[in-house]
Amino acid sequence: MxxxxxxxxxxxxxxxxxxxxxxxxxxxxxxxxxxxxxxPASDWDYIIIWTMVVIVVFTLYFSIKMLVKPGEKTGSHIKRIILNLEDGTEK
Structure with missing residues (x-):
């Protein structure tokens, strides 16, 4: 660190x-x-840049959120196929 x-x-x-x-x-x-x-040639350049910054920050936030805690709890969810194969408990 x-x-x-x-x-x-x-x-x-x-x-x-x-x-x-x-x-x-x-x-x-x-x-x-x-x-x-x-x-920047005009004030529109700043508006475009800040709009892109906001979109990137929201995308980054939700990407990290879904990676850390996706929230899918059902046993029939498609991610369970991969998780069960890793555990060796293939159904």
């Missing part, structure tokens, strides 16, 4: 050196020093 934290800190500290000075002046304050290019 400590190694992951150190690696994460090093990666975050390296992000400030990614953009060149010319690109830094063209970026809005939020993105300054992070990315190259001219930056």
């Amino acid at each position: 400590k190694a992951i934290l150190v690696l994460f800190t090093l990666v975050l500290s390296a992000l400030s050196g990614i953009a060149c000075p010319v690109c830094e002046r063209q970026q809005p304050n939020v993105l300054r020093g992070i990315s190259h290019g001219t930056g």
